[in-house]
Amino acid sequence: xxxxxxxxxxxKVFIKRxxxxxxxxxxxxxxxxxxxxxxxxxxxxxxxxxxxxxxYPFEPGMKFEVLTDHxxxxxxxxxxFAERISGKDVRLQFEGNLEFIxxxxxxRVDVNAWVGIERAKGNLAxxxxxxxxxxxxxxxxxxxxxxxxxxxxxxNLAGGGMxxxxxxxxxxAELILIYLSIGDKKGIxxxxxxxxxxxxxxxxxxxxxLRFLNTLEEDQDRIDTVVKSLLERLGKTGD
Numbered sequence: 001x002x003x004x005x006x007x008x009x010x011x012k013v014f015i016k017r018x019x020x021x022x023x024x025x026x027x028x029x030x031x032x033x034x035x036x037x038x039x040x041x042x043x044x045x046x047x048x049x050x051x052x053x054x055x056y057p058f059e060p061g062m063k064f065e066v067l068t069d070h071x072x073x074x075x076x077x078x079x080x081f082a083e084r085i086s087g088k089d090v091r092l093q094f095e096g097n098l099e100f101i102x103x104x105x106x107x108r109v110d111v112n113a114w115v116g117i118e119r120a121k122g123n124l125a126x127x128x129x130x131x132x133x134x135x136x137x138x139x140x141x142x143x144x145x146x147x148x149x150x151x152x153x154x155x156n157l158a159g160g161g162m163x164x165x166x167x168x169x170x171x172x173a174e175l176i177l178i179y180l181s182i183g184d185k186k187g188i189x190x191x192x193x194x195x196x197x198x199x200x201x202x203x204x205x206x207x208x209x210l211r212f213l214n215t216l217e218e219d220q221d222r223i224d225t226v227v228k229s230l231l232e233r234l235g236k237t238g239d
Contacts, residue, residue: 001039001098002039002040003037003039003040003042003077003094003098004037004038004039004040004041004042005037006037006068006070006075006098007034007037007042007068008034009034009035009036010033010034011033011034011068012031012032012033012068013031013032013033013034013042013044013066013067013068014029014030014031014032014066014067014068015029015030015032015044015064015065015066015067015079015092016028016029016064016065016067017029017062017063017064018063018064018065018078025216025217025218026214026215026216026217027212027213027214027215027216027217027220028213028214029212029213029214030046030048030056030124030213031046031047031173031194031196031211031213032044032045032046032047032090033045033047034068035089040093040094041082041091041092041093041094042066042079042091042092042094043085043089043090043091043092044089044090044091044092045088045089046088046089046090046124047172047173048088048123048124048173048175048194049088049123049124050087050088051087051088051123051124052087052088052123052124053084053085053086053087053088053089053090054084054087054125055123055124055125055126055128056124056125056128057125058081058084058090059081060081060082060083061080061081062080062081063078063079063080063095064078064079064080064081064092065077065078066078066079066092066094067103069103070100073100073101074100074101074102074103075098075099075100075101076098076099076100076101077094077095077096077097077098077099078094078095078096079092079093079094079095079096080092080093080095081093104160106158106159106160106161106224106227107158107159107224107227107228107231108156108157108158108227109156109157109158109227109230109231109234109236110154110155110156110157111154111155111156111157111230112152112153112154112155113152113153113155113157113180113181113182113183114144114150114151114152114180114181115150115151115152115153115155115164115178115179115180115181116144116147116148116149116150116151116178116179116180116188117148117166117176117177117178117179118130118148118176118177118179119166119174119175119176119177120174120175120176124175127175127177127192128192128214130177130192131177131190131191131192131214134147134177134179134190135190135216138187138188138190144179144181144188147179147188148179150179150181153165157182157223157226157227158223158224158227159220159221159223159224159227160211160212160220161193161196161209161210161211161212162178162193162209162210163207163208163209163210164207164208164210165205165206165207165208166205166206166208167204167205167206168201168204168205168206169201169206170195170198170206170208171195171198172195172196172197172198173194173195173196174194174195175192175193175194175213176192176193176194176195176210177190177191177192177193178190178191178192178193178210180223182222182223182226183226184222184225184226186222189215189219189222189223190215190219191212191213191214191215191219192212192213192214192215193210193211193212193213194210194211194213195208195209195210196209196210196211197209
C-alpha cells in the first residue's frame with residue numbers, strides 16, 4: 001500500500017519516539033513538515049534551525065509513531081529513522097499499517113499558576129540536555145527557588161500543552177523550557193515545549209500556545225488529573 005499519498009508538501013507531522021521497555025517512560029516528540037513522500041518513505045523538514053536534524057539523537061532503525069491529520073481524521077503510522085538528508089531534513093521509512101484514529105482530546109482549564117521560563121539559548125540538542133539536567137536536579141530534591149525564578153501567571157493548561165504570556169518577540173517553533181507548580185504537592189514539573197501559535201503583541205507581551213515536546217509521562221498524567229479536578233470544582237465538563 002502507498003502511504004505517501006496521505007502526506008502533502010508542507011503538512012505538519014508529529015513524530016513520537018517509541019521507547020523500549022527498559023528505557024525511561026517519557027513523552028519525546030518533535031514536529032516536522034512533509035517535504036517529499038514516496039509509497040513507503042517520508043522526508044521531513046524540522047523547524048528548529050539549520051542543524052535540527054543533527055541536534056536530535058537519531059539512530060538507524062529508531063522507531064517513531066507518526067501522527068498527522070488527513071481529511072479531518074487523525075492518522076497514525078509506525079516508521080523508523082532511515083537517514084539524515086541535510087542539517088534539518090530527515091527521511092523515515094514506514095513500517096506498520098496505517099490507522100485512522102480519534103486524537104486524544106485533553107481537557108483544558110484557565111488557572112493562576114506559578115511558572116518558571118527559560119527561552120532557547122541554544123539548539124534543540126542544548127534544550128533537550130537542559131531538560132534532562134533539570135529533571136535530575138528536581139529528582140535530587142533541589143528547591144524551587146534554587147531551580148529558577150517563578151512568577152504567577154494566568155495560563156490555560158492541558159495535558160498536552162498550555163497557553164501563557166511571554167515577552168515579545170516570540171517566534172514560531174521557538175523552544176521554551178517550562179517549570180510548573182500545579183499545587184498537587186508532588187514537586188515541580190519540567191517540560192520542554194515549542195511555540196505552535198503566537199498571538200499579536202500588546203504592550204510588549206504576546207500570548208503563545210505551547211505544545212509539550214518532552215516531559216515525563218507521570219508528570220503529564222499529573223497535569224491531566226489536576227485539570228480534571230479543577231474543572232469538576234467549577235462544574236464544567238471541559239469539552
